[in-house]
Amino acid sequence: MFFPISGSHISPIYLAVIGFLIGIMGGFFGVGGSFIAGPALRAVGLDWNFAVGTDLAHIVGKSVVAAKRHRALGNVDLRLGFIMAIGTMGGAEVGAQLIQMLKRAGNVNTVVSAVSIVIYVSISSFMIWEAWRTLRVQKRRKPRSKARSTNAKKDESAFRHRTRAIQRLRLWPMIALPTSGVRAISLWVIILVSFIGGLFSGFLGGGAGYIRMPMMVYILGIPTHLAVGTDLFEIIISASYGTFSHAIKGNVDILIALVMHTGAAIGAQIGAIATQYFAGPKIRLAFVPLPLIGAAIVIYTLMTGHKI
Amino acid sequence: MMKVEAARILRAFVIELALYALLVTGYFFLVLHYLSGWLQDLHLHHVKLYALTAISLIITQAIVLESVTSWLMRMLRGRTE
Numbered sequence: 001m002f003f004p005i006s007g008s009h010i011s012p013i014y015l016a017v018i019g020f021l022i023g024i025m026g027g028f029f030g031v032g033g034s035f036i037a038g039p040a041l042r043a044v045g046l047d048w049n050f051a052v053g054t055d056l057a058h059i060v061g062k063s064v065v066a067a068k069r070h071r072a073l074g075n076v077d078l079r080l081g082f083i084m085a086i087g088t089m090g091g092a093e094v095g096a097q098l099i100q101m102l103k104r105a106g107n108v109n110t111v112v113s114a115v116s117i118v119i120y121v122s123i124s125s126f127m128i129w130e131a132w133r134t135l136r137v138q139k140r141r142k143p144r145s146k147a148r149s150t151n152a153k154k155d156e157s158a159f160r161h162r163t164r165a166i167q168r169l170r171l172w173p174m175i176a177l178p179t180s181g182v183r184a185i186s187l188w189v190i191i192l193v194s195f196i197g198g199l200f201s202g203f204l205g206g207g208a209g210y211i212r213m214p215m216m217v218y219i220l221g222i223p224t225h226l227a228v229g230t231d232l233f234e235i236i237i238s239a240s241y242g243t244f245s246h247a248i249k250g251n252v253d254i255l256i257a258l259v260m261h262t263g264a265a266i267g268a269q270i271g272a273i274a275t276q277y278f279a280g281p282k283i284r285l286a287f288v289p290l291p292l293i294g295a296a297i298v299i300y301t302l303m304t305g306h307k308i
Numbered sequence: 309m310m311k312v313e314a315a316r317i318l319r320a321f322v323i324e325l326a327l328y329a330l331l332v333t334g335y336f337f338l339v340l341h342y343l344s345g346w347l348q349d350l351h352l353h354h355v356k357l358y359a360l361t362a363i364s365l366i367i368t369q370a371i372v373l374e375s376v377t378s379w380l381m382r383m384l385r386g387r388t389e
Contacts, residue, residue, distance in 0.1 A: 001336070004348045012336055057366050064370035065377075240363050247359030250351065254362040255344055258369055262332045265373035266325070269381075 006050045006253035014044065015256060019058065019263030026264070027066040027271020029287050030228035032059040032207030032235060035294040037260075046256070053251030059207055059239045061261040066268035067232040073276060075229030077179040077222070080190065084230070085237035087194025088201065088212075092238065095202020113298050116204050120295035123214055124288045130159050130218070131285035138281070163221040180222045180230075193219050198238065207235050210291045217284065224280030229272075324380045331376065
């Protein structure tokens with residue numbers, strides 16, 4: 001199929017299949033999946049600028065479907081999502097400015113690659129440790145509480161004591177997040193978390209769900225299922241902003257995004273429904289390979305000099 | 309019992325995928341074919357309008373497809389039960 005906006009020939013089946021796979025991942029983990037979509041679009045000859053912008057447009061559509069499904073399952077905290085969108089957009093702008101500064105200094109590739117490898121590996125290592133510890137504690141406790149009914153959404157974390165300490169910080173204004181079960185938390189902590197997510201999004205590209213989703217769980221104390229759903233809702237707002245910005249610069253082939261989204265629409269629903277069958281620590285443990293794939297892609301790029 | 313349930317879900321899912329693929333194929337050839345010329349013109353001459361149209365299109369498609377897939381799932385679940 002010929003896509004006149006980017007001047008490329010790409011099979012619509014390939015686009016729909018890629019969309020489907022990324023859709024499942026997005027619906028299940030609450031991430032945009034740009035570290036897979038970007039290389040997948042590059043692999044069929046799309047220029048980098050179009051790959052980045054078009055992927056963002058497809059993320060908007062996929063997140064609408066997945067967030068709608070998560071909302072129906074009670075997994076979206078709208079108040080938290082709106083607050084986080086503000087911080088994310090601010091952070092994304094600062095991240096983009098940082099990139100411009102590094103470009104002028106002439107060492108953008110080295111710095112961005114080094115930072116991303118450290119961040120990806122740290123997130124994965126921490127999540128392996130935490131999820132494994134939480135599961136071990138649960139396993140030990142299980143025989144005693146066999147009679148109790150198990151609820152997949154009931155979340156536990158080995159990092160809970162630190163999260164509680166963060167929630168106790170009295171930095172005015174304090175707000176309540178009843179949907180997420182958080183009685184009081186400083187607005188500044190939420191803004192800071194979303195700002196950091198946005199900063200990485202602007203700095204490393206993509207939606208940065210791989211850093212925002214874990215931060216929502218470990219720093220804000222949001223249950224994993226709600227973190228996934230709310231992150232997707234927040235991505236709709238921030239990715240729309242990114243899509244608009246890229247489209248003005250001529251970097252979006254909306255026809256490719258629409259075709260990719262036909263597969264993503266069904267994949268995102270499957271992913272979102274699948275979260276109901278897994279407990280929080282298991283979702284977090286399954287999340288671990290995602291940042292590692294991102295790190296592997298960066299290492300490959302550094303070693304070979306080719307962008308994939 | 310579990311096997312029967314899994315087979316039922318799988319069957320419904322395969323039928324849903326087939327129906328969905330049929331709808332999407334029609335969509336590729338009808339809607340996207342007619343839209344491409346107009347969108348290319350917007351992309352070249354009215355970038356801001358193109359940006360707004362792009363976001364509106366992807367959000368509208370998302371809402372419509374979510375409704376279609378939900379309807380298919382409900383319909384097939386009802387039939388196979």
